[in-house]
Amino acid sequence: MAEVTWSPEGEKLFGKLLAAVPEAMRETIKPKLIQMLAQRAGSVAIDEAIIKTMVQEDLPEPQKSALMQAIGMQAPSQPAQEGPSLEWTGKSEIMFELMLGEVPEGMRAIFRGKLSAVIAQKTQSGAVTEDHVNAVVNEIVPEPFKSSILKKFKTLGDFDPAIIGEIVKRFGTSRDKLMFIMHAAQDEIGYLPREAMLAISDKTGIPVSAIYSVASFYKAFRLERTGAHHVKLCCGTACHIHDTAGVGREIETKIAASPGVSIEKTLCLGCCDCAPVVEIDGKVYKGAEAQAKIESITLA
Amino acid sequence: MITCADDLLKAKKQGNKRLFGSRVRVNVGTSTCCLAKGAELTYNALAYGIKSGNINAELVKVGCNGMCWAEPVVEVHQPGKPKIIYGKITEKEVPRLLEAIAKNEVLADMAVARVDSEDHILVGSIDYATDGASPGHPVAKIEATDFAKTQHKVILRNAGSIDPENIDEYIARGGYFALAKALGMKPEKIVQEVTESGLRGRGGAGFPAGVKWRMCREAAGDVKYLICNVSEGEPGIGMHRSFLESDPHAVVEGLIIGGFAIGARTAYIYVRDNYRVALQRITKAVSDAREAGLLGADILKSGFCMDIIVKEGGGRYVCGEETALIACIEGNIGEPRQRPPFPTNCGLFGKPTCINNVETWANIPVIIEKGAAWYGAIGSAKSKGTKVLSLAGNISRPGMIEVDMGTKISKIIDVIGGGIPGGKKLKGIQPGGPSGGVLPASMAKLTIDYDELAAAGSMLGSGGMVIMDDSNDMVKLARYFTDFFVNESCGKCVPCREGVCRVRDMLDELIAGRSDKSVLKHFTAMAAPITKACACALGKTAMVPVTSTMKHFRGDYDSYLQ
Numbered sequence: 134m135a136e137v138t139w140s141p142e143g144e145k146l147f148g149k150l151l152a153a154v155p156e157a158m159r160e161t162i163k164p165k166l167i168q169m170l171a172q173r174a175g176s177v178a179i180d181e182a183i184i185k186t187m188v189q190e191d192l193p194e195p196q197k198s199a200l201m202q203a204i205g206m207q208a209p210s211q212p213a214q215e216g217p218s219l220e221w222t223g224k225s226e227i228m229f230e231l232m233l234g235e236v237p238e239g240m241r242a243i244f245r246g247k248l249s250a251v252i253a254q255k256t257q258s259g260a261v262t263e264d265h266v267n268a269v270v271n272e273i274v275p276e277p278f279k280s281s282i283l284k285k286f287k288t289l290g291d292f293d294p295a296i297i298g299e300i301v302k303r304f305g306t307s308r309d310k311l312m313f314i315m316h317a318a319q320d321e322i323g324y325l326p327r328e329a330m331l332a333i334s335d336k337t338g339i340p341v342s343a344i345y346s347v348a349s350f351y352k353a354f355r356l357e358r359t360g361a362h363h364v365k366l367c368c369g370t371a372c373h374i375h376d377t378a379g380v381g382r383e384i385e386t387k388i389a390a391s392p393g394v395s396i397e398k399t400l401c402l403g404c405c406d407c408a409p410v411v412e413i414d415g416k417v418y419k420g421a422e423a424q425a426k427i428e429s430i431t432l433a
Numbered sequence: 434m435i436t437c438a439d440d441l442l443k444a445k446k447q448g449n450k451r452l453f454g455s456r457v458r459v460n461v462g463t464s465t466c467c468l469a470k471g472a473e474l475t476y477n478a479l480a481y482g483i484k485s486g487n488i489n490a491e492l493v494k495v496g497c498n499g500m501c502w503a504e505p506v507v508e509v510h511q512p513g514k515p516k517i518i519y520g521k522i523t524e525k526e527v528p529r530l531l532e533a534i535a536k537n538e539v540l541a542d543m544a545v546a547r548v549d550s551e552d553h554i555l556v557g558s559i560d561y562a563t564d565g566a567s568p569g570h571p572v573a574k575i576e577a578t579d580f581a582k583t584q585h586k587v588i589l590r591n592a593g594s595i596d597p598e599n600i601d602e603y604i605a606r607g608g609y610f611a612l613a614k615a616l617g618m619k620p621e622k623i624v625q626e627v628t629e630s631g632l633r634g635r636g637g638a639g640f641p642a643g644v645k646w647r648m649c650r651e652a653a654g655d656v657k658y659l660i661c662n663v664s665e666g667e668p669g670i671g672m673h674r675s676f677l678e679s680d681p682h683a684v685v686e687g688l689i690i691g692g693f694a695i696g697a698r699t700a701y702i703y704v705r706d707n708y709r710v711a712l713q714r715i716t717k718a719v720s721d722a723r724e725a726g727l728l729g730a731d732i733l734k735s736g737f738c739m740d741i742i743v744k745e746g747g748g749r750y751v752c753g754e755e756t757a758l759i760a761c762i763e764g765n766i767g768e769p770r771q772r773p774p775f776p777t778n779c780g781l782f783g784k785p786t787c788i789n790n791v792e793t794w795a796n797i798p799v800i801i802e803k804g805a806a807w808y809g810a811i812g813s814a815k816s817k818g819t820k821v822l823s824l825a826g827n828i829s830r831p832g833m834i835e836v837d838m839g840t841k842i843s844k845i846i847d848v849i850g851g852g853i854p855g856g857k858k859l860k861g862i863q864p865g866g867p868s869g870g871v872l873p874a875s876m877a878k879l880t881i882d883y884d885e886l887a888a889a890g891s892m893l894g895s896g897g898m899v900i901m902d903d904s905n906d907m908v909k910l911a912r913y914f915t916d917f918f919v920n921e922s923c924g925k926c927v928p929c930r931e932g933v934c935r936v937r938d939m940l941d942e943l944i945a946g947r948s949d950k951s952v953l954k955h956f957t958a959m960a961a962p963i964t965k966a967c968a969c970a971l972g973k974t975a976m977v978p979v980t981s982t983m984k985h986f987r988g989d990y991d992s993y994l995q
Contacts, residue, residue, distance in 0.1 A: 351706075351748055351749055
């Protein structure tokens, strides 16, 4: 590393600059920045002016705008403004949001504009596809973000986010429609993945925190994917009274040992006359039938 | 489109043609309770058999007729002959039944009862055996069976007899005529009629429905809402689901009349998310009513406009509490709030809102059609009308029943329910959900009456009656209920969130045999703040299962003490 000397203000400002760099990259970036500063400074101590010039003239976009803003400089021409309006298809929008999620919050607005511009260039005013976003990540995003983002893309879930748009269009965006939208989305996807909640928030303008609080309060919403078979065990009074043989517990243990089958304890299913009952894949079964059905799905 | 009384009559004719066609009508009960016992297999086997055997029969999916103990239930009506109710018709029995149908015979060994004629409260006598009486018929008359003889079908008048997804069949049995009548009355008069009938809210507390209506009607503001509560979160209750699956139009009609009387143009029907079939049927009923012009603009040319929105709930017990339910419809988490202000003044979206449960709404068409005096003559001195109960637990004939208010609990257990099976003895009765606690066998002499049960330290609740035999351990039962309250607490009030949790831990210690006599004092000490300091009824009654079992079944507790 080049030998450098700092003026007190310069050292302070450099600290501020580094703080704006995402933590995971800080160690890699630091020597590079120092080297660039050393080149500009020569034998003089590095002061505020040198740092500012370096940021403005040596750094590439979009890091330049972001860091300029972070150290309190006037960012260059129309920096954080809305990017070009894009037409998203498939999962592209959610992938884009995921990518932005990796950017520190303070810099996100600038990155959004810049990256949108890059994508617009790629699509040449056509619709954005998942491939476009993938290409951007592969081409411009540095490690370790690249791997982390690509990994997230893989776990994105297999639902088509366009359905959220359709559902929201069907119900409207007012707050009292939120649960209708969430029910419909869950019916469609099978559960409510994080991305679906983000998409609902995005389309309705309802804060994602509010959506999560509703999703986690009501037992009707599942935040995790259910197994290939989903079993609801009725915990009603009549079922409790009739289950003297411990059938419920037996079912629980059996399912715990079989991957691909999920279980949920539920409020009274309202079939109290035929207790104990279980609901398997949306159908209610009782007694021997229930046990036979459980047997068949846990063996598979 | 139904725009006038003549259209209603036309629809009635249409419905009667379906109900009493020239072909054999075969009703298969397909409520969730029936489906759990394989009714779908029975239906499919019947459908296949009728088609392949070229049998001249009309197969219809109906709701639950209340005979849950005999399910899958199939009703067969040969034109002119008595209607025969068959029980336990599993897939295996279908070929025999089809053979009997084809030969115009009765399968006596599978039959539960026969219906010669039915005394329908709205349309009067409905005759099935129009070919004349059949002396020496091998099947007993329904009126003579223990299960039916003490019942009084007012709310359940159509359950199990009509296709719940067909509006004409509902109209054929007097449906929507009350609406036509109501729209010709002054709204004020309707409220008065409901008040005079003595109808009390069927949700649990028994608040007079007419008083609530008046409060909401007289509240300031142009925009008002109605809500039909089908949250039914208490364990051991299934009749609201069954009812909605069997006769959904009765609720729709009740809500429209209520809307006209109170001045509300939007009603919500809040249905628990677990009730898939009920949701589907009520949604269909609402859209059918809308299509027929009975909902929407200018209903029956009265100038009155109204619409109904079916709202799928989120599966929390607390949402049965009215302010929590409102929060849920508004799209928030279902936390109750302090009252006052009461929803009748400041409810849904801050507007005056009238919330009643499904059974209360279903009573309205009957009251309008038959009048307050007729209705007021049914029941006991201060509890009018009938009560729908779901009978479950250790009982020979579990099911959905309807009795006059004032009926003795022992009569329900011994006559309608057929007593306790397996030679066991009655130990406890839960008259209305966990909030009503458990009563000892000696209190079976009490009647189904709001005030009588309240005086005994219990409550009628919404009518989930669970019978317990002497093999039940009341401490474990109290632990089960307490666990239920722990899981269902919304977490807003500390005594409910933390206190009930502690009580459960103490019960666990007790059951494990690690407690001495002092624990009973602790329970009592915990009960006071929990009962007083919680915002909603869920918290206030969370200790009832423990305190009531401690009071009535002290021996069970003593047996665990060190």
